[in-house]
Amino acid sequence: MKDRIPGKPGRVELRYDDGTKVQVTMTRADExxxxxxxxxxATLLPDYVCDTLNIDRETSTPGDALLAVPGVLGKALLKIKATHWDGSGYANLQITGLTGIAADRCxxxxxxxxxxxxxxxxxxVGSADNGKFFDTAMPPVSVTVAAGETKNVALTEHKVSENDILIIDTSKTxxxxxxxxxxDVCxxxxxxxxxxxxxxxxxxxVDSSNYCGAGGGGGGGAGGGSAASITEQANISIEQxxxxxxxxxxxGGGNTSGFSLTATGGKNGSDGQKGGDGGLPGGTGGTCGSGGIGGVAKGGSGGTGGAGGAYGSSSYGNTGYNGTxxxxxxxxxxxxxxxxxxITITSGSGGCGGGGGGGGAYYPDTSASRTGQSGYSPNANNGGAGGEGGKTSSGNGGNGGAGGSSSDVTVSGGAGGGGGSFGRASGGSGGSGNAIGTAGLYGSGGNGRSGGGGGGGSSDATKYGTDHVENNGGSSVGNNSGRQGVIYIKVHY
Structure with a gap:
């Protein structure tokens, strides 16, 4: 700031109505x-004040000095501008995130x-209205300021829809x-x-030297969940x-609702039944395990589980049967x-049946290699492969089968366990059935889990005394969840 330095101190010019003018020297006479x-x-902005505020002695004004004071006190200035998506100013909007400032000043x-x-x-820096409306949002802005600094902050409202279509995938008010x-809604x-x-x-x-253990049957695959229903309505008036x-x-079949409308959820697929255990001496084997039924006949039905094999009389044990x-x-x-x-939604695929367990090796025959029957291997798109039968002369147990495939690549049947070898403790346990991956788009049904593989038959001469199930079948695991619902909203402005 600078003082005015006149060439003629006190000189002023008077102009009359007729255009004539005269210069005079004016002094105060107000006593x-x-x-x-x-x-x-010297009184408004002396040099020492400029130096204290770190502003220029000659060019700074009292206004500059006022703006510099907060910086000296460790303050910064935020200039916040909030606008609607049409460009107009957003009046009377509460600004959030201004730590240390009273809410009524924001x-x-x-x-x-x-x-x-x-x-x-x-x-x-954000807005109290962000998230208040379905169709608009005003994202917060992060800003860093130093003492004495002034920064502009723009908060801009925008549409959250794509081509004016909203996607609501969580419940909200x-x-x-x-x-x-x-x-319009769907x-x-x-x-x-x-x-x-x-x-x-x-x-x-089995407690007998003349009978060899039989493999268990593969479990039945479960039914797939059905797709949900769809409800639409157009031209619903909106109240402000x-x-x-x-x-x-x-x-899992939850209903979706809103605007006095309801879309019912899909139905869950039923569970598959357990595969049959290996049969009693001279028996025909365990019963067949049924596949699950798809929800409301829309989801895929599960594959049938295999029956358990019968014991072999003076022979190797029989296999368990493969599921479909x-x-x-x-x-x-x-x-x-x-x-x-x-929009595309699908009902879930049914699970595969598990593979049958391999039969145990023939106990009395030690002079030649005898192999228990293998569990039935799958044809195209069937369940898990059967386990290999047990061997005698080699003293090795049978190998487990391979996991099966399905008409839907996201599910697979459990492999059957290998049969027990002569003189060995037992055959292998069955492998797990599976349902891999997630369901499809919103409202889709989940895939049914596949059946577990049957356990391998036993041929262990050291365990006489009790007839019993020696090797458990595999379980059914994996993700069988359906997909949540959704509300699509077409907005008219």
């Missing part, structure tokens, strides 16, 4: 009672502006912004879960400042909102 403080640099003015001094540091006049319920496959039958051991409750159906493949689920494709969006 002051108090002289007061003169208006000059509202924008009629133009959407707020200027506030804050301590230096990092702030996440909210409102629509004042721009929205009506909506509700999809939660997909049904796939069932659990049956476990494999047990491989049997009214909360709308939207409920998204959970996986489950059927693939039905796919539903539909266009909504006058062809603007295509």
């Amino acid at each position: 002051p009672v108090e002289e007061g403080t003169p208006l000059c640099k 509202y924008t003015d009629d133009t959407g502006m707020l200027a506030v001094y804050v301590n230096e540091g990092t702030y996440t 909210s409102r629509f912004s004042h721009y929205v006049t009506s909506v 509700l999809i319920g939660g997909g049904g879960n796939g069932g659990v496959g049956g476990s494999g039958g047990g491989g049997y051991y 400042n009214v909360d709308y409750r939207l409920v998204v159906g959970n996986a 493949s489950g059927s693939k689920g039905v796919e539903i494709v539909r266009t909504i909102f006058n062809g603007e969006k295509t």
Whole structure:
């Protein structure tokens, strides 16, 4: 700041109405009672004040000095501008994230502006209205300021829809912004879960030197869950400042609701039955395990489990039977909102049957190599392979079978366990059936779990005394969950 230095102190010019003018020297003649403080640099912005505030002695003004004071005190200035997505100022909006500032001082003015001094540091500047509406959002902005610094912060509202279509995949209560006049909606319920496959039958051991243990049957594959229902309605009028409750159906058949509409969830697939245990001496083997039924006949049905093998009389033990493949689920494709969006949901595929366990080696025959029967191997798209039968002269147990495949690559049957060798403790246990991966798009049914493989038959001469199941069949594991529901909303402004 600089003082004015006149060439002719006190000189002023007077101009009359007729255009003539005259210069005079003016002095005060007001006989002051108090002289007061003169208006000059020495009293308004002396050099020592400029130095203290670290501003220029000659060019700075009192306004610059006022703006510099917060910096000396460790403060920074944030100039926040909030706008609607149409570019207009967002008036009377509460700004959040301004630590240390009272809430009643954090509202924008009629133009959407707020200027506030804050301590230096990092702030996440946001809006109390962010998340208040289904169709708009105002993401927060992170800003770091140092003492004495001034920064502009822009908070901008934007549409959250894609081509004016909202996707609501979690239950929530909210409102629509004042721009929205009506909506078209499509509700999809939660997909049904796939069932659990049956476990494999047990491989049997018998108290007799003339009978060899038989393999257990593979468990039945479970049914796949069905796809959920779809409900649509167009041209629903929207009320302003009214909360709308939207409920998204959970996986496992939950209903989706909103706008006084409901889309029912899919049905769960039923579980597969356990494979038959290895048969008693001279018997025909355990019973066949049934596959699960798909939900509402839309999900794929599970493959049938194999029967347990009978004991061999003066021979090797018989195999357990292999399960068959489950059927693939039905796919539903539909266009909504006058062809603007295509949705696809599927019912889950049925699980595969497990492989049969291998038969035990013939105990009395030690002079030649005798191999128990292998569990039945799968044909195309069948369940898990059967286990290999036990051997005698080699003293080795049989190998487990390979995991099966299905008409749907996301499921696989459990392998059968290998049969026991002569003189060995037991055959192998059955492998696990599986349902791999996740369900499809919103509202799709889950895949049924596959059946476990049957346990291998035993041929252990050291365990006379009790007839019993020696080797357990495999279990049914994996992800059989359906997919949650969803609400699609076409917004009209």
